[in-house]
Amino acid sequence: MYRFKPVLRIPGPVPVPNEVSLQMAKPMINHRGAVFKEHYPAVLKRLAPLFGTQNQIHMITGSGTSGMEAAVSNLVSPETPVLCLRGGFFGNRWVELCQAYGAKLHVLEFPWDGGIDAGQVGEYLKQHPEIELIFMVQNESSTAVLNDVASVSQARGSHRALLVVDAVSALGGTPLKMDEWGVDVIVSASQKCLMAPPGTAFIAFSDRAREYSADCRASRYYFDLRLYDKYMEKSETPFTPNIHNVFALEEALNIIETEGLDNVFARHILMRDMMRAGARALGLELLVKDEDASPTVTAIKYPEADSFRARIRTRYGVEFAGGQGIHADKIFRVGHMGYATPLDVLTALAVLEMDMKKYGEATKAAEQVMNS
Amino acid sequence: MYRFKPVLRIPGPVPVPNEVSLQMAKPMINHRGAVFKEHYPAVLKRLAPLFGTQNQIHMITGSGTSGMEAAVSNLVSPETPVLCLRGGFFGNRWVELCQAYGAKLHVLEFPWDGGIDAGQVGEYLKQHPEIELIFMVQNESSTAVLNDVASVSQARGSHRALLVVDAVSALGGTPLKMDEWGVDVIVSASQKCLMAPPGTAFIAFSDRAREYSADCRASRYYFDLRLYDKYMEKSETPFTPNIHNVFALEEALNIIETEGLDNVFARHILMRDMMRAGARALGLELLVKDEDASPTVTAIKYPEADSFRARIRTRYGVEFAGGQGIHADKIFRVGHMGYATPLDVLTALAVLEMDMKKYGEATKAAEQVMNS
Numbered sequence: 001m002y003r004f005k006p007v008l009r010i011p012g013p014v015p016v017p018n019e020v021s022l023q024m025a026k027p028m029i030n031h032r033g034a035v036f037k038e039h040y041p042a043v044l045k046r047l048a049p050l051f052g053t054q055n056q057i058h059m060i061t062g063s064g065t066s067g068m069e070a071a072v073s074n075l076v077s078p079e080t081p082v083l084c085l086r087g088g089f090f091g092n093r094w095v096e097l098c099q100a101y102g103a104k105l106h107v108l109e110f111p112w113d114g115g116i117d118a119g120q121v122g123e124y125l126k127q128h129p130e131i132e133l134i135f136m137v138q139n140e141s142s143t144a145v146l147n148d149v150a151s152v153s154q155a156r157g158s159h160r161a162l163l164v165v166d167a168v169s170a171l172g173g174t175p176l177k178m179d180e181w182g183v184d185v186i187v188s189a190s191q192k193c194l195m196a197p198p199g200t201a202f203i204a205f206s207d208r209a210r211e212y213s214a215d216c217r218a219s220r221y222y223f224d225l226r227l228y229d230k231y232m233e234k235s236e237t238p239f240t241p242n243i244h245n246v247f248a249l250e251e252a253l254n255i256i257e258t259e260g261l262d263n264v265f266a267r268h269i270l271m272r273d274m275m276r277a278g279a280r281a282l283g284l285e286l287l288v289k290d291e292d293a294s295p296t297v298t299a300i301k302y303p304e305a306d307s308f309r310a311r312i313r314t315r316y317g318v319e320f321a322g323g324q325g326i327h328a329d330k331i332f333r334v335g336h337m338g339y340a341t342p343l344d345v346l347t348a349l350a351v352l353e354m355d356m357k358k359y360g361e362a363t364k365a366a367e368q369v370m371n372s
Numbered sequence: 373m374y375r376f377k378p379v380l381r382i383p384g385p386v387p388v389p390n391e392v393s394l395q396m397a398k399p400m401i402n403h404r405g406a407v408f409k410e411h412y413p414a415v416l417k418r419l420a421p422l423f424g425t426q427n428q429i430h431m432i433t434g435s436g437t438s439g440m441e442a443a444v445s446n447l448v449s450p451e452t453p454v455l456c457l458r459g460g461f462f463g464n465r466w467v468e469l470c471q472a473y474g475a476k477l478h479v480l481e482f483p484w485d486g487g488i489d490a491g492q493v494g495e496y497l498k499q500h501p502e503i504e505l506i507f508m509v510q511n512e513s514s515t516a517v518l519n520d521v522a523s524v525s526q527a528r529g530s531h532r533a534l535l536v537v538d539a540v541s542a543l544g545g546t547p548l549k550m551d552e553w554g555v556d557v558i559v560s561a562s563q564k565c566l567m568a569p570p571g572t573a574f575i576a577f578s579d580r581a582r583e584y585s586a587d588c589r590a591s592r593y594y595f596d597l598r599l600y601d602k603y604m605e606k607s608e609t610p611f612t613p614n615i616h617n618v619f620a621l622e623e624a625l626n627i628i629e630t631e632g633l634d635n636v637f638a639r640h641i642l643m644r645d646m647m648r649a650g651a652r653a654l655g656l657e658l659l660v661k662d663e664d665a666s667p668t669v670t671a672i673k674y675p676e677a678d679s680f681r682a683r684i685r686t687r688y689g690v691e692f693a694g695g696q697g698i699h700a701d702k703i704f705r706v707g708h709m710g711y712a713t714p715l716d717v718l719t720a721l722a723v724l725e726m727d728m729k730k731y732g733e734a735t736k737a738a739e740q741v742m743n744s
Contacts, residue, residue: 008400013612016400024396024616028380028388028569030691061571062434062594063611069594100593191612197400199433199571199614219591221472222434222441239435240385240563242571242614244396319402 009348010321011141011169011297013191013198014338016248017255020195023247031243037235039246046253049261050194051167051186051204052177058228060201061242064168064189067201068097070223071164071185075133075209077217078102082133083124083161085116085152089142089324090166094135101218106131112326115292116147122155131161132212139170142324144299144333145292146174150181162209168192171202172256173268173296173337184209193268193296195255195338196248200241268295270370271336271345277369278349278362287331296337299323305332308355316351342370381720382693383513383541383669385563385570386710388620389627392567395619403615409607411618418625421633422566423539423558423576424549430600432573433614436540436561439573441469442595443536443557447505447581449589450474454505455496455533457488457524461514461696462538466507473590478503484698487664488519494527503533504584511542514696516671516705517664518546522553534581540564543574544628545640545668545709556581565640565668567627567710568620572613640667642742643708643717649741650721650734659703668709671695677704680727688723714742 008015029035044057051057060066072094076082082103084095087110098105108124110116116136125131134156138149153163162184167176171186172193178186184206191198205213205225213225221227227238256264275298276286287299302308306329309320323331334348349362380387401407416429423429432438444466448454454475456467459482470477480496482488488508497503506528510521525535534556539548543558544565550558556578563570577585577597585597593599599610628636647670648658659671674680678701681692695703706720721734 006399006401008402010402013400013403013615018397021397021399024569025390025393027378027393028385028563029378030380030382030693031385031570033691062438063613065611066434066438066594072593073591097593100596101591189612191400197396197614197616198403198612199617219445219473221444221469222438224472239437240561240570241435242569243385244569245571319405321402 005317007318007347009318009334009336009344011192011333011335011337014195014335014340016195016197017252017339020248020251023251024197024244026244026247029243031240032236036243036246039250041235043246043249043253046257047202050172050176053179053186053204055178055204055206056229056232057202057204058225058232059237059241060203060223061199061239062201063198064187064201065093066223067187067189067203068093068166070201070203070225071187072097072101073218073220073223074213074216074225075162075164075185076101076103079104080132081106081128081130082135083108083128083131085110085121085134085136087114087116087143087145088112088137088140090137090140092325094137094166098135112143113287114289115145116152118148118151118155121152122157125156125159125161129159131159133164134161135164137166138176139167139174139294139296141169141294141297142327143287144294144297145288146170146294149176149183153181153183162212169296169337172264175265178204190245190249193338194249195252196245200245265295267341268337270342271295271340272298274342274345274366274369275334275336275348278345278366279352281365282352282356282358282362296335298334298336299327299331300334301330302332303330305329308332312351312355316354318348318351377689379690379719381690381707381716383564383705383707383709386567386707386712388567388569389624389711392620392623395623396569396616398616398619401615403612404608408615408618411622413607415618415621415625418629419574422544422548425551425558425576427550427576427578428601428604429574429576430597430604431609431613432575432595433571433611434573435570436559436573437465438595439559439561439575440465440538442573442575442597443559444469444473445590445592445595446585446588446597447534447536447557448473448475451476452504453500453502454478454507455480455500455503457482457493457506457508459486459488459515459517460484460509460512462509462512462540464697466509466538470507484515485659486661487517488524490520490523490527493524494529497528497531497533501531503531505536506533507536509538510548511539511546511666511668513541513666513669514699515659516666516669517660518542518666521548521555525553525555534584541668541709544636547637550576562617562621565710566621567624568617572617637667639713640709642714643667643712644670646714646717646738646741647706647708647720650717650738653737654724654728654730654734668707670706670708671699671703672706673702674704677701680704684723684727688726690720690723
């Protein structure tokens with residue numbers, strides 16, 4: 001059954017719409033030629049509303065982590081005092097990256113089942129005026145927590161620290177207002193809510209971040225933002241890009257723009273609420289409280305979750321994600337981001353209720369949410 | 373005409389066979405799931421004969437340059453004495469990368485129209501026993517020169533320096549025998565002779581290079597070979613890979629293996645010889661002598677080459693590449709690598725002879741080479 005029609009319900013890479021996938025099969029073009037120079041800036045312009053920014057967005061050929069390293073390698077010199085807000089696996093990735101670049105590391109720890117407390121961040125910054133950079137994750141997909149970026153940004157008050165945000169599993173699934181919120185760097189990637197294949201990261205720097213990065217002493221070349229800025233003058237990338245991801249993103253943006261960004265966000269909220277209502281109806285315990293819950297992924301506690309996931313995959317062809325870090329084998333995660341609908345959530349719940357022999361109980365609860 | 377059926381005759385990205393392109397449109401899968409874990413090591417195993425190595429090959433999601441930076445960032449600590457062999461734009465890229473990582477830089481300059489003189493390298497090494505790493509390019513696509521990697525490797529004699537080779541535009545188009553030649557690091561990419569879309573780099577380290585890299589103090593994370601080694605134990609990549617490039621490469625390797633690697637190499641040699649005979653028949657001057665000529669790309673001197681290229685592109689729909697660095701606007705380059713045949717070379721020559729009103733003269737010469 002699995003091989004016949006597998007259902008991918010993980011927090012990325014997400015299922016790619018056929019019309020987007022087919023863009024990947026278009027004929028090859030010259031990445032220094034007229035066609036690329038037309039499509040590349042056009043797609044970046046269409047991404048701007050999702051970032052909520054007037055800042056230049058760059059595409060980096062690489063995984064989401066390559067975008068994160070682009071942020072760190074353009075900002076963190078040896079001994080730069082940085083503050084990482086760690087509440088999950090990807091918050092920890094910022095820590096590891098900053099360590100790799102020799103930062104003077106401050107880490108504020110948050111429980112791996114809830115959001116970042118902006119008040120605590122504000123207090124810490126008051127005690128540490130020397131902090132130059134703050135690193136956080138908007139949607140911590142490892143715990144299924146949505147952090148409040150606006151509040152963290154505001155908690156800085158008059159503190160000069162730049163705010164760097166990993167929006168990899170958030171961008172296009174939940175509001176992001178880089179300029180309005182005063183965020184200095186945003187990193188994201190193609191394979192989550194943007195519904196395109198993996199292989200492309202995005203990065204946007206504010207003017208303040210760009211000025212700050214001019215003094216950065218970290219070794220960098222492939223991730224050197226100055227090269228990306230320079231080549232952008234001729235609508236090119238410094239290194240041969242993943243050309244077809246540009247075409248794929250154009251098609252994905254057609255879909256997103258047709259639905260309308262507000263409707264996209266509302267759909268994600270609805271999927272979250274349905275998933276949570278259904279899980280609760282089955283007596284399953286959610287990892288995260290309602291107020292911190294991610295709109296793009298839901299984490300559910302489950303003893304020996306990995307063998308459970310294998311059973312669901314084998315029996316029903318539905319693939320859930322496992323836990324990461326301290327949650328390994330203790331939770332499973334259901335992705336409902338990008339090319340996913342409320343009906344897909346019903347399917348995800350259906351296999352849970354069948355496995356538990358609680359026929360119809362979860363779908364009933366979720367359907368009531370959908371119809372309310 | 374251009375938009376109807378453009379012909380890409382640049383040294384990469386190269387035209388991708390339909391059956392390879394269509395792999396890019398397959399349904400998305402989990403990069404931590406069973407299907408990926410089956411296909412990923414399988415494709416790496418099939419790449420081994422092209423590298424000529426038993427060493428582990430890794431895929432890095434990124435441009436070719438990301439593979440080059442992976443080599444540098446795992447080997448070059450601040451003040452490491454390195455020797456870069458520079459005879460073109462990509463030789464210079466090694467210089468820029470080593471500079472970015474704070475190497476103690478030695479550069480041996482070679483003319484940008486000929487091969488690296490291995491004897492000179494041997495002499496330099498004798499005078500500089502402190503050199504720890506040598507960086508070179510096998511196929512310098514900017515000048516259309518094929519360098520003799522085996523000779524450079526041998527010229528080291530008993531010198532301990534590790535040899536790092538950029539084989540981006542060589543791998544799969546010309547023999548490469550990493551183990552037999554004693555090369556320590558090979559870097560390549562998907563969009564050249566491998567006939568797949570861009571977005572994936574490859575890197576192979578010898579045991580000696582891996583041991584040496586254990587002491588490297590450079591900042592690295594996305595390119596940290598230790599992470600790639602660790603994740604390879606479970607047939608995974610540390611970061612979300614460009615999944616479909618694995619499928620594309622499998623299909624491309626089907627084509628390569630069906631033709632047979634020796635036949636692939638012979639086809640490239642034939643295309644080179646046809647291209648050169650045709651250009652000569654038109655009275656055009658080749659940038660490079662026969663003994664240094666690349667089998668995958670040919671460089672031809674041409675005054676105001678860029679406007680010539682624009683004319684050819686507009687009139688005949690054929691896209692040639694321009695010159696880079698000191699050769700900008702002074703040469704054009706014809707790619708004949710990967711998914712290219714002798715008939716494609718005839719087409720490339722046909723547009724030259726039509727533009728010069730020397731009807732049939734170049735094709736005649738090239739056809740005679742093909743039939744001989």
